[in-house]
Amino acid sequence: MMKKHPRFAVVGHPNKGKSSIVSALALDDTVQISDIPGTTNKQRSFPLKVDGKILYELIDTPGFQRARRVLAWLEKHDVSADKKHDVVQMFITEHRGDSQFNDELELLEPIMQGAGIIYVVDASKPYGKEYEAEMEVLRWTGQPSMALINHIEETDYSSEWKRALGQYFKMVRTFNPMTTNIEQHVSILESMAQLKEEWIAPVKESIKLFERYQEQRIEESSQVITQLIYDALSHVEELSLSEEETTTDEKERLEEQYKQYLRKLEIATQKKIEKIWNHDNLQKKQTFLTFKNLDLFSEESASVFGLTRKELLITGATSGAITGAGIDLLFAGHTLLLGGTIGALVGGAGAYFGFNELSEIKVMGQLLGKRYLQMGPMKNRNFSYIILGRALFHTSSIATRSHAIRSVAELSMENAFKEKWLDDSLRTSLEKYHKKFRSLDEINNETLKEYETLIKNILFKLIRH
Amino acid sequence: MNLKSYLDLYELLKNDVSSREERRAFGLSYGLGKSPLDQVITWTSRYYKKLKSPLLSETFSSYMYGVTMTLVIIAFFLGVFSGITLLSYNGHEPVNVVYFMAMVIVLPLFTMLLTVLSMIRSQSAQSILVHISPAYWLEKMLGLLPNAMQKSIETFKINPLLSNWIVIKRSQLLAIFFSLGLLLSLLAVVATKDIAFAWSTTLQITPEVLHRYLNLLAFPWREFIPTAVPSLELIEQSQYFRLGDSLSDEMIHNASKLGEWWRFLVFATLFYALFLRFVLYLVSLLGYHLALQKSLMGLEGVNTLLRDMNEPIISTHALHVEKISSAVQKNIQHIQKLDTSYDVVQGWAIPLSKLTVVIDSMEVITPNIFEVGGGNTLEEDSEIVHKSFGEVLLYVKAWEPPTMDFLDYLEILLESVDKVIVCPIGTEEESYKAKAKWVDIWVQKLSLLHNKKLWVKI
Ligand SMILES: Nc1nc2c(ncn2[C@@H]2O[C@H](COP(=O)(O)OP(=O)(O)OP(=O)(O)O)[C@@H](O)[C@H]2O)c(=O)[nH]1
Ligand SMILES: [Mg+2]
Numbered sequence: 001m002m003k004k005h006p007r008f009a010v011v012g013h014p015n016k017g018k019s020s021i022v023s024a025l026a027l028d029d030t031v032q033i034s035d036i037p038g039t040t041n042k043q044r045s046f047p048l049k050v051d052g053k054i055l056y057e058l059i060d061t062p063g064f065q066r067a068r069r070v071l072a073w074l075e076k077h078d079v080s081a082d083k084k085h086d087v088v089q090m091f092i093t094e095h096r097g098d099s100q101f102n103d104e105l106e107l108l109e110p111i112m113q114g115a116g117i118i119y120v121v122d123a124s125k126p127y128g129k130e131y132e133a134e135m136e137v138l139r140w141t142g143q144p145s146m147a148l149i150n151h152i153e154e155t156d157y158s159s160e161w162k163r164a165l166g167q168y169f170k171m172v173r174t175f176n177p178m179t180t181n182i183e184q185h186v187s188i189l190e191s192m193a194q195l196k197e198e199w200i201a202p203v204k205e206s207i208k209l210f211e212r213y214q215e216q217r218i219e220e221s222s223q224v225i226t227q228l229i230y231d232a233l234s235h236v237e238e239l240s241l242s243e244e245e246t247t248t249d250e251k252e253r254l255e256e257q258y259k260q261y262l263r264k265l266e267i268a269t270q271k272k273i274e275k276i277w278n279h280d281n282l283q284k285k286q287t288f289l290t291f292k293n294l295d296l297f298s299e300e301s302a303s304v305f306g307l308t309r310k311e312l313l314i315t316g317a318t319s320g321a322i323t324g325a326g327i328d329l330l331f332a333g334h335t336l337l338l339g340g341t342i343g344a345l346v347g348g349a350g351a352y353f354g355f356n357e358l359s360e361i362k363v364m365g366q367l368l369g370k371r372y373l374q375m376g377p378m379k380n381r382n383f384s385y386i387i388l389g390r391a392l393f394h395t396s397s398i399a400t401r402s403h404a405i406r407s408v409a410e411l412s413m414e415n416a417f418k419e420k421w422l423d424d425s426l427r428t429s430l431e432k433y434h435k436k437f438r439s440l441d442e443i444n445n446e447t448l449k450e451y452e453t454l455i456k457n458i459l460f461k462l463i464r465h
Numbered sequence: 466m467n468l469k470s471y472l473d474l475y476e477l478l479k480n481d482v483s484s485r486e487e488r489r490a491f492g493l494s495y496g497l498g499k500s501p502l503d504q505v506i507t508w509t510s511r512y513y514k515k516l517k518s519p520l521l522s523e524t525f526s527s528y529m530y531g532v533t534m535t536l537v538i539i540a541f542f543l544g545v546f547s548g549i550t551l552l553s554y555n556g557h558e559p560v561n562v563v564y565f566m567a568m569v570i571v572l573p574l575f576t577m578l579l580t581v582l583s584m585i586r587s588q589s590a591q592s593i594l595v596h597i598s599p600a601y602w603l604e605k606m607l608g609l610l611p612n613a614m615q616k617s618i619e620t621f622k623i624n625p626l627l628s629n630w631i632v633i634k635r636s637q638l639l640a641i642f643f644s645l646g647l648l649l650s651l652l653a654v655v656a657t658k659d660i661a662f663a664w665s666t667t668l669q670i671t672p673e674v675l676h677r678y679l680n681l682l683a684f685p686w687r688e689f690i691p692t693a694v695p696s697l698e699l700i701e702q703s704q705y706f707r708l709g710d711s712l713s714d715e716m717i718h719n720a721s722k723l724g725e726w727w728r729f730l731v732f733a734t735l736f737y738a739l740f741l742r743f744v745l746y747l748v749s750l751l752g753y754h755l756a757l758q759k760s761l762m763g764l765e766g767v768n769t770l771l772r773d774m775n776e777p778i779i780s781t782h783a784l785h786v787e788k789i790s791s792a793v794q795k796n797i798q799h800i801q802k803l804d805t806s807y808d809v810v811q812g813w814a815i816p817l818s819k820l821t822v823v824i825d826s827m828e829v830i831t832p833n834i835f836e837v838g839g840g841n842t843l844e845e846d847s848e849i850v851h852k853s854f855g856e857v858l859l860y861v862k863a864w865e866p867p868t869m870d871f872l873d874y875l876e877i878l879l880e881s882v883d884k885v886i887v888c889p890i891g892t893e894e895e896s897y898k899a900k901a902k903w904v905d906i907w908v909q910k911l912s913l914l915h916n917k918k919l920w921v922k923i
Contacts, residue, residue: 015866028782036906037866045784050777051489060783065869072843103869125864126892129840130814155894213779223768278782442588442625445763 006199007057008192009110010148011138012120013131014038014063017150017177020404021120022046022060024177025185027278029403037063043106048206055206056199059115061107067134070104074140085142088112108141116195117145119169123161124153135168144195146171148188171195177404182214182464217399218463220276222455225391226448228269232262232387233437236376241300246373251298258296258375263289266387270394277398286411289390294383298375377438384434385422392455393417396462421458429454466506466754468529471627471761472522473513474505478766482515485773492774501771502758508770533635540639544646552654559663559703562726569647569734570682576640577745580633584752587629624760630753637746644738651734655727662726663703672701679729685740686732693728795905797912799921800886806830808855809882813871814839815860823860823890823897831858837874850877856884863889863899867910875911879918887911888922 010018014037023031026046032039046058070091077087089112095101111117117138121131138145147169149158158174165172173191175184186207193203237258239250266289274282378384393413401409433451436443483491491511496504513520551565623631654660664675676697680687683694695703703726761767810831812820817836824831835849837859857878861871879885889899889907904923911921 013865014868026781026783030783030787032787035902036909037868042787044787046781047784049780051493052486052778063866063868066873068838068843068870069873100869125862128814128862128865129816130838130865130870132840155892209777209779212777213781216776216779220772444588444626444759445768449768 005054005056006192006196006202007059007110007113007115008118008195009043009059009061009107009115010118010120011061011107011111011134012063013122013134014065016063016120016122017152017404018063018120019060020177021118021148021150021175022058024180024402024404025188026058027403029279029281031060031403033404033406038065038103041103041106043110048209050209055202055209057115059110061110062103064107064134064137065103066101067104067130067137070101070137071133071140074137081142084140085112088137088140104137108137111138111141111143115143116192116199117141117143118192119145119147119165120150121147121161121165122152123149123158123174124151124155126157127160127164131164135165139168145169146173146191146195148172149174151176178402180402181400182211186210214399214463217276218456218459219452221273221395221399222452222459224269224272224276225388225395225455225459226452228265228391229384229388229434229451230437230443230448231265232378233384233434234377234440234443235261235265236374236440237261239373241371241373246300250373254298254373254375255296259289259291262387266390269391273391273395274398277401278403279398279401282398282401282409284409284411286394289387291383294378294380296375297379298373300371300373377440379438381431381434384430385418385427388430389413389418389422392421392458392462395459399459399463421462426454426458466502466757466761468757469522469526470506470509471757471764472525473516473520474509474761474767475764476516476521477509477512478764478770480516481766482512485778488770488773489776489778496774502762504771504774505761505767508774529631533638536635536639537642541642541646544643544648545650546646547643548647548650549654552651552660559661562662562664562703562730563666565651565730566733569644569730569738573640573644573738573742577741580636580745580749583629583633584749587626587633587752587756624756624763627753627756627760630749630756634746634749634753637742637749640742641739641746644734644742647738648731648734651727651730661703662730664700665704672697672704676700682733683729685736690728690732692725693732695726695729699725795908795912797908797919797921798917799908799923801923803827803829803858803886803888803922804856807858807886809833809835809853809857810860811835811837811849811853811857812860813837813874814862814865819893820860826897829858838871846874847877850874850881853878853882855882856886857882859885859887861887861889861907863891863903863907867907872910872914875919876914876916879914879916882918884918884920886920886922 010022012018015035019031019033019040022044023029023033026048028046031044040060041062043062044060046060047054048056048058073091074084074087077090079087088108092105092108092112095105098105119135119138145168147165149161149165149172151158151174162172171191171194173188175188180188189203189207189210193200235258237254239254239257241250274280390413394411397409397411430451433447433454436447488508491508492504495507495511499507513522547568548565551568552560676695679695679700687694805828807829808831810820810824810829810833812823812835815823815836816839817834820834820836824834833852835852837846837849841849859875859878861867875885875887887907889904890897891899891903904921908921908923911919
């Protein structure tokens with residue numbers, strides 16, 4: 001059963017970072033990774049798919065447990081090199097269901113079905129002879145192979161490893177699953193493509209796709225951030241008032257609600273970003289959004305027919321003017337447009353002074369108007385850069401974080417981060433949009449798109465350096 | 466495309482009815498080569514059936530229809546009554562055509578100017594020009610009436626641009642019906658009564674000047690229907706001074722002629738109040754349509770929808786969720802310090818040369834040293850087991866995880882000796898001191914054997 005697309009089986013000794021490498025290359029943070037050897041005990045496939053079509057497949061496997069026994073079995077069948085592959089197949093057939101060789105069967109099966117071998121070692125530990133049995137077994141399969149050197153710790157024994165691996169593998173590469181970035185990712189894929197000639201084209205296509213995938217995610221992130229900034233800057237929190245006088249308690253409550261809204265907005269946005277970058281399971285530590293020195297104002301306001309006092313004033317004045325003008329017309333100009341002027345004054349004044357009365361009139365049990373305390377839109381200009389800076393920092397940290405890392409992410413933004421993305425000309429262009437967002441005017445799609453492009457460019461710089 | 470598509474899409478996006486895969490499949494099969502607007506509309510028309518009824522679009526449309534109908538009726542009757550009032554002839558004074566002209570020429574021109582301005586300003590969220598339209602606040606007032614319908618559309622926030630254009634469009638419709646009312650009343654009054662029209666103004670306007678003006682105003686129809694333009698003679702005859710004697714003899718003499726003003730008034734109404742307004746209505750329809758397109762594309766979620774349709778779905782993750790392995794127990798006999806001598810010392814995958822150094826550094830004495838595992842064959846290992854007896858110290862590399870191969874060996878060994886002490890060691894660089902983290906893993910693994918003869922040095 002040969003599959004058409006390239007497949008790569010990541011194999012090796014237990015606990016050497018096979019799952020970590022797969023996790024990093026497949027951008028999947030759900031892979032079980034742990035200090036305990038034998039964490040993986042079933043092969044797992046990680047296909048790269050575009051619209052359902054598989055371009056290549058990575059396969060995580062359990063580590064070798066009884067390599068010497070397998071090798072002993074194979075060597076009992078002394079055959080010529082061209083038959084060795086069949087002997088391995090015989091081994092698999094004969095031992096299917098034998099729990100003793102569960103791990104070996106799991107890892108040999110994909111290889112025997114045509115997968116390329118990626119043999120993972122940890123070069124922060126010394127080389128040992130016990131590895132030779134497993135490398136020999138792999139050689140028996142006759143499948144194309146390469147070695148991948150990982151460094152779990154700081155110590156370095158890579159020169160002795162390279163000498164040993166050179167005996168068994170044509171290609172030996174170094175890869176750190178914890179600190180990998182897109183360049184290293186691409187470069188490792190390029191090496192994998194070299195294993196077999198017919199794999200070069202599909203893997204090349206996959207590399208292009210990976211780059212597109214990252215672009216997609218940067219675009220999605222910019223959209224989410226744009227929405228965050230727009231929502232945050234334009235948000236107005238309202239608190240309906242019952243009494244004549246606004247109490248300090250009400251003011252505090254409103255302020256707390258307002259802050260809470262913004263904090264929640266930020267948290268929800270971060271969740272979305274983490275989802276976009278396949279970091280759903282991320283645990284993080286970070287400081288909350290603070291509002292120090294931001295001078296939050298609350299204002300008392302009211303509306304009648306859903307119109308604010310100012311709007312009603314203008315409406316009143318204009319309709320007064322029109323009525324007045326109508327009277328002028330009826331008097332055929334005798335009034336010298338006095339009607340219009342008086343009408344405007346009366347209408348405007350009526351609306352202005354009548355506002356409170358109007359707001360208390362009940363029509364069929366419903367109050368015509370309502371009084372409320374409101375806070376926002378955010379007047380402080382700096383706040384835009386605080387919340388945007390935090391979003392950019394979070395996004396770039398998440399986007400560059402390897403999926404192999406399982407530790408808690410410490411997201412502490414240094415002050416210097418600002419210098420990485422914000423300069424005067426950018427500030428000028430951003431400010432133009434922030435002003436629009438704060439104005440509560442209708443923001444059309446194009447404006448948001450333009451802002452999104454600005455954000456996208458910043459993210460590109462931050463993520464791809 | 467109509468308001469229904471907009472509302473359906475709004476609801477669809479809010480209730481998120483389709484998965485990313487469905488959207489992409491749709492994009493691949495229906496969306497290729499189409500404009501984004503087309504894609505969105507086609508998508509809406511395919512998916513709106515999935516919405517739960519009552520559809521917002523239906524509720525809203527019937528609400529809009531109701532409000533518009535009510536307002537149209539009010540406007541029409543207002544027109545009729547205004548017309549009747551303006552044309553009422555009390556028997557003492559003739560009907561002053563100036564009033565009526567103001568109503569069908571000046572007022573429409575003025576409000577049309579306001580309309581054009583509000584069209585230009587329709588972008589701003591709370592355009593005052595839109596707010597002063599009767600159509601706007603009449604609806605606001607109607608909206609105060611308790612109504613079940615109100616509830617369901619309350620949460621729905623329509624795009625301000627679109628709502629501005631709805632008001633603009635509706636205002637034009639109201640004005641048309643108002644003017645129709647006026648026209649109807651004019652025709653009715655003319656048909657049923659015999660009225661004398663006259664004109665009068667405080668301003669110093671001679672009949673010649675007025676004639677020039679009226680001729681100018683009548684430019685659209687004066688060529689075709691010359692009788693619908695008052696002649697200079699008629700104008701002179703129908704001038705009327707309130708301050709003078711009641712009615713001049715001449716006026717009384719020409720009373721029947723004075724009625725001819727009505728043709729001019731009808732055509733003025735037809736052209737200024739109705740035709741121009743109708744043109745403006747068409748413009749407002751166009752503007753409304755564009756606003757609808759714009760708002761449709763501006764709905765929250767449309768960008769995502771379009772991206773989902775047009776961007777390939779790339780995925781890299783595993784197909785199935787992995788089962789999480791359960792925690793392991795740690796329960797084994799251990800010692801803290803090695804004895805000074807053992808019957809046999811073995812090193813698992815530790816070459817003899819290294820092994821002797823380790824033994825020396827730990828000040829252990831033994832007559833029998835063996836390397837097991839590593840490069841040995843299984844036969845070589847079992848021979849060593851045969852040679853082993855009593856208390857065996859078995860060194861292992863702490864950093865290398867215990868494999869089943871090792872456990873197999875350990876089990877055979879345990880069968881033929883009295884006691885085995887497994888001692889994990891660190892690397893040469895670590896002076897053979899094993900890190901606790903690695904020792905821990907060995908302890909976990911060895912606990913699984915549950916063997917009384919097995920000890921670990923920690
Ligand atoms: N610091 C660091 N730790 C690593 C690296 N690679 C692997 N690890 C750690 O090494 C341990 C084992 O990693 P896994 O990826 O689970 O190893 P595995 O080969 O899949 O192990 P099994 O499935 O048990 O055979 C985990 O605790 C990882 O966090 C690395 O490059 N750097
Ligand atoms: Mg694993």
